[in-house]
Amino acid sequence: MDLIDQSIHEDLDVHVVIDHSSTKMTEWLHDWLLDHLRFSVHFTPTYSWWMAVVERWYAELAIKGLHGSTTELVALINQWIETSNEDPRCLAWYSERG
Numbered sequence: 595m596d597l598i599d600q601s602i603h604e605d606l607d608v609h610v611v612i613d614h615s616s617t618k619m620t621e622w623l624h625d626w627l628l629d630h631l632r633f634s635v636h637f638t639p640t641y642s643w644w645m646a647v648v649e650r651w652y653a654e655l656a657i658k659g660l661h662g663s664t665t666e667l668v669a670l671i672n673q674w675i676e677t678s679n680e681d682p683r684c685l686a687w688y689s690e691r692g
Contacts, residue, residue: 595626599633608633 602608612635627633655670 595623595630595633599630604632606632609636610634611636 598608598610610633627635655667655674
């Protein structure tokens with residue numbers, strides 16, 4: 595967390611996404627977050643629904659181009675991030691169960 599804090603410009607808010615199954619925070623992390631108010635913690639929905647979003651993200655990469663190596667995959671991911679940041683959209687979690 596200290597490395598993340600030092601790596602991101604101090605004027606920016608930081609949003610940390612944590613898997614819902616990892617909701618037990620250590621006392622150290624709890625205290626650290628109280629001292630670093632620019633950090634916001636978000637938990638993924640239960641039942642691994644977030645995996646569908648990750649899978650969709652990789653599908654989007656596959657649609658835009660195939661890769662043949664790890665280096666090409668990293669380049670494709672970086673290109674996707676750069677392009678998607680030009681027109682960012684909020685991700686809305688949803689449940690088909692209502």
